[in-house]
Amino acid sequence: MTKPIAENRRARYDYFIEETFEAGLMLTGTEVKSLRVGRANIAESYASVEGRTIKLINADIPPYGHANRFNHEPRRHRTLLLHRKQIDKLIGAVQRDGRTLIPLKLYWNEKGLAKLEIGLAKGKKNHDKRETEAARDWQRDKARLMKGDRGD
Numbered sequence: 001m002t003k004p005i006a007e008n009r010r011a012r013y014d015y016f017i018e019e020t021f022e023a024g025l026m027l028t029g030t031e032v033k034s035l036r037v038g039r040a041n042i043a044e045s046y047a048s049v050e051g052r053t054i055k056l057i058n059a060d061i062p063p064y065g066h067a068n069r070f071n072h073e074p075r076r077h078r079t080l081l082l083h084r085k086q087i088d089k090l091i092g093a094v095q096r097d098g099r100t101l102i103p104l105k106l107y108w109n110e111k112g113l114a115k116l117e118i119g120l121a122k123g124k125k126n127h128d129k130r131e132t133e134a135a136r137d138w139q140r141d142k143a144r145l146m147k148g149d150r151g152d
Contacts (some may be wrong), residue, residue, distance in 0.1 A: 005114070006040040006106040013129065015102055015121035020151065021090070022109075023116045024081030030064040030072045035114055037064070040106055047080060047101035047118055049091050054080045056103060056116065072127065093120055 011017070027035075034040070047057035056078045063071040082090070093099045105117040123134070 004107045005035055005038055006069045007018070008042050008045075008102065008104050010043060011104050011119065011121070012109045013124075013132070015119070015123055016128075017102070017104070017119040017121050018025075018099070019120045020104065021086055021118050023118055025114050025116055026057075026079040026081060027114060028059075028072045029069060030067040031061050031076075031078075032062075033063050033067070034064040034072075034116065042103045043105055045103050047103060047144045049094055052091075053088065054082065054087060054090060054101065056080055059103065063128065080118070089111065092119065098122075119135075 041060040041063050047054050058075055060074055060076065061072070062074055079127055090101060094101060100121045100123065101115055102119050102121045104119050107115055107117070109115045131151050
């Protein structure tokens, strides 16, 4: 996997990611060109069930500079391409268990196709966030202490 085009760094802080899926995106030509330049933002976006499909909502792919009047709508709803079994599983989890579909990473795969990694997530409460932060701080301090011990 190559360097991500866009990443949702806040997702793992705000949610427990239970499972991840790789989804294709139904894009127009100018959207692909804009992504090739490396411009996109999925930080405030989410995926939602619409009928029997899953759509990416509020993802910002800015207009391509050289496309003038043939440009795309920057925040339009984009259909995610998944297998029917995966779609049914995700729809069930969202409707039954109250899970959320969060985009984690937008990247190019080996074939040069734009892919979106989405996570089936459960929201964290404030005390969960503090716990996660404390554990991360402890890991950092522990690594620093271990590094200091070797030098003596």
